[in-house]
Amino acid sequence: MLWLQSLNLDYAFWLTISAIFVLLLLSAFFSGSETALTAASRGKLQTQADKGSRGASRALSITEDNERLIGSVLLGNNLVNILATSLATALFTKLVGESSVALATLVMTVLVLIFAEVLPKTYAITNAERAAASVSAPIALLVTILDPIVSSVRKLVRGILWLFGVRTSADEPILAVREEIAGAISLGHLEGVVQKEDRDRILGALDLSERTVEEIMLHRSSIEMINFNDKPKEILAQCMSSNHTRLPVYKDEPENIIGVIHAKDLARSMYAEISGPDASLKSLLSLDISSVIMKPYFVPDTTALDEQMRQFLRRRTHFALVVDEYGSLEGMITLEDILEEIVGEIADEFDPDSNELINADTDGVYELDGTMTIRDLNRAMDWNLPDEHANTLAGLVLHEAQMIPAVGQVFRFHGFRFEVAGRDANRITVVRVRPLLNEPFNNNLSS
Secondary structure, three states: OHHHHHHHOOHHHHHHHHHHHHHHHHHHHHHHHHHHHHHOOHHHHHHHHHOOOHHHHHHHHHOOOHHHHHHHHHHHHHHHHHHHHHHHHHHHHHHHOOOHHHHHHHHHHHHHHHHHHHHHHHHHHHOHHHHHHHHHHHHHHHHHHHHHHHHHHHHHHHHHHHHOOOOOOOOOOOOOHHHHHHHHHHHHHHOOOOOHHHHHHHHHHHHHHHOEHHHHOEEHHHOOOEEOOOOHHHHHHHHHHOOOOEEEEEEOEEEEEEEEEEHHHHHHHHHHHHHOOOOOHHHHHOOOHHHHEEOOOEEEOOOEHHHHHHHHHHHOOOEEEEEOOOOOEEEEEEHHHHHHHHHOOOOOOOOOOHHHOOOEOOOOOEEEEOOOEHHHHHHHHOOOOOOOOOOEHHHHHHHHHOOOOOOOOEEEEOOEEEEEEEEEOOEEEEEEEEEOOOOOOOOEEEO
């Protein structure tokens, strides 16, 4: 063909081809860089930076502001893609005439898709940390150069979103570390990489800052207390028969907590009474209980669990009484209660067999204590019952029913069937729960 022969001698033709090739390389660079820098693990980059990698250190620096990074890379990538497409359109117009627009669009779409998108991104995602360290220097320079333009675009976008009622904060982080870790752990569990027990422990530790002592405390109705006005013999008998080493002491009424008795302190005082020169059973029974009472430690019910754990460690104690905003006793919490939120149930020789707490009959019905926390139930059974409005299973039934149900009443909500199997006054003591596998999950009530 004569026209093709003439083009072989056309300097502009080969210059255009070279320019398109270079622009495709730049597009591939931008696409791969974006993928590498966003997919790279900051933990691995930090490890490499600690070993002296300047590239990893730069990558960490420029990924601190993801919005600025992505804006700069997208701006550069769009510029080279648009310019490459324009040059290709002009080239094909010269070759085949005015009908070349569709052909140029098709050819450039294929080239950009394969060589400027799929290929570099595939490489970048398989070698994320190494690629991120390699491209960090030119990308850092690009971000610096394009920062004024990107900043203007960000302000313009926020202004447009504001007109539509969407409020965004310039200081709001795009990626929250806690959510990132929790999501990775949950995904790992679904893929079989992370065991359920490991998932529960890690997520439990992450949740400490989001939960308060009110959610896990032992309610005041279940607290074993000592009446200061009782005879020393009765107090001694109660302490010796109790499964707990620490017991609150009240005077006149349960609300008036005056201290806490530790079984070890009591035993030490008892030994002193029976080992002295004037030792006798009478002196033991006349023991001054006030001499072994420790000062009580009160905490607000709104205290976060991570802060309470730090307070326990700082005070070298692991027992506290929980009060509400009016100073009224609500319950008690121990360091063990907080640790159980991380590692699960910690059973000792005095606790009931944990394997017997959740049992299913032949029909798949679980008969559960109404005081069981929803969180413990979810962890044990891998369920997803909501705990936003109630901490215990009985509380959840009361919240959903909006009434005090009678024994035998049945509720269906959140994909489960709940039957009230036991009640003490207005308190639900036993609940029978069965998952609704193929039944509708709509809330309803039946008698």
